[in-house]
Amino acid sequence: MLTIRLTCPVHTLDKQLLLSENSQISTKTIDTLISSNRQKFYKTYFLSEHGSVKVDLINFLYESNYKVIFADQKNTAKVLSILEEVHLISPILESLDYFKNYDFYTYKHILRVFALSTLISLNLLTNWKDLFKEFSSGPAHDFGKICVPLDILQKTAPLTRKERYILEHHTLAGYVLLGYYYRDKHNFNAKVARDHHERKNSSGYPRGIKLRDRLVEIVAVSDIYDALISPRPYRPISFDNRSALEEITTMAEKKQLSWKVVQALVALNRKSKPQFSVCKVSQEKRGSPPPKNNYGVIIESENNYFRENYK
Ligand SMILES: [Fe+2]
Numbered sequence: 333m334l335t336i337r338l339t340c341p342v343h344t345l346d347k348q349l350l351l352s353e354n355s356q357i358s359t360k361t362i363d364t365l366i367s368s369n370r371q372k373f374y375k376t377y378f379l380s381e382h383g384s385v386k387v388d389l390i391n392f393l394y395e396s397n398y399k400v401i402f403a404d405q406k407n408t409a410k411v412l413s414i415l416e417e418v419h420l421i422s423p424i425l426e427s428l429d430y431f432k433n434y435d436f437y438t439y440k441h442i443l444r445v446f447a448l449s450t451l452i453s454l455n456l457l458t459n460w461k462d463l464f465k466e467f468s469s470g471p472a473h474d475f476g477k478i479c480v481p482l483d484i485l486q487k488t489a490p491l492t493r494k495e496r497y498i499l500e501h502h503t504l505a506g507y508v509l510l511g512y513y514y515r516d517k518h519n520f521n522a523k524v525a526r527d528h529h530e531r532k533n534s535s536g537y538p539r540g541i542k543l544r545d546r547l548v549e550i551v552a553v554s555d556i557y558d559a560l561i562s563p564r565p566y567r568p569i570s571f572d573n574r575s576a577l578e579e580i581t582t583m584a585e586k587k588q589l590s591w592k593v594v595q596a597l598v599a600l601n602r603k604s605k606p607q608f609s610v611c612k613v614s615q616e617k618r619g620s621p622p623p624k625n626n627y628g629v630i631i632e633s634e635n636n637y638f639r640e641n642y643k
C-alpha cells in the first residue's frame with residue numbers, strides 16, 4: 333500500500349476519533365486500527381427497508397435530469413429489483429440518515445450513484461460476484477464525507493486550498509472508516525471510497541495512482557455524471573445532458589477514463605437503447621457548459637484566483 337499522510341482527523345459519526353491529523357496511512361496503521369475495534373460484528377440490514385430510501389430513490393429517478401435513462405421503465409425496474417438484494421452494515425445506513433438530515437444533495441447523489449452504477453455494471457459485467465460487490469459500493473462511496481464539515485460541503489464560493497484538501501480527505505476517511513467497520517483493509521467498499529476520484533492516467537486523488545479497477549471506474553463515471561447533471565452549491569445551474577456527456581467524453585479523450593465505461597453510459601442515454609458494444613460515442617462538441625461554475629476554482633487569498641485541473 334502506498335503510504336500517505338492524513339490532512340484531517342478521521343472520526344465516526346458519534347465523534348469517536350479513529351486517526352488524528354497527520355497520521356500515516358500504512359498497512360501497519362490500518363491493521364492496528366482494525367484490531368482495536370472491539371465490536372466483532374455489525375449487523376446488516378436491507379437498504380430497501382431503511383427509512384424512506386425506496387420511495388426517495390424512485391422520486392430521484394423520475395426527476396427531469398434522469399429522464400432519458402429512467403424514462404425506460406425496464407431500467408427503473410431493474411434497479412428496484414437489485415435494491416431489494418442490497419444489505420449494508422448499520423454505520424453505512426446511519427450515514428444515509430445523517431446526509432438526509434444535514435446534506436440532502438449528498439443523500440440524493442449517493443442513491444443515484446447506486447442506481448446508475450448498478451445499471452452500467454449490469455451491462456458491462458458478467459460475473460455475479462463482481463456485480464454484487466458493485467451494487468453495494470454505490471451507497472458507501474462518499475461515506476467519508478461524514479468527516480467533512482457541512483459548511484465546506486455546501487460552500488457556494490470557491491474553496492480555499494485548505495478547504496479543497498479537507499474535501500478531498502473524504503476519500504481516505506471513507507477508506508479508513510469502512511476498513512475499520514468491515515474489519516478488512518481489502519474490503520471492496522473501502523477501496524471504492526478511497527479510489528473513486530483516481531483516474532486512469534494518474535491525474536486524480538488522493539494518491540494519484542493509475543486507476544485500473546473496472547468496478548471502481550464504474551462508480552467513478554456514475555459519480556462524475558450525477559455531479560454534472562445536478563445543481564451543486566458551487567454551480568447553481570447543472571450541465572444539460574449533452575454537455576455532461578461531452579465533458580465525460582473529453583475525459584476519455586484525455587485518457588482519464590476508459591472508453592468502454594463511457595460507451596456504456598452513452599448507450600444508456602440513447603433513446604434507442606443500443607447494446608453498449610455497438611454504441612458509437614460522438615467526439616463532436618456542440619454542448620454549452622453552464623456559467624458560474626466554481627468547480628476546481630481555488631482561492632488562495634481574496635485577490636488571487638486560479639483554476640486547477642481536478643478532473
Ligand atoms: Fe467522492
Ligand SMILES: [Fe+2]
Pocket residue numbers: 441445473474555
Ligand atoms: Fe460522489
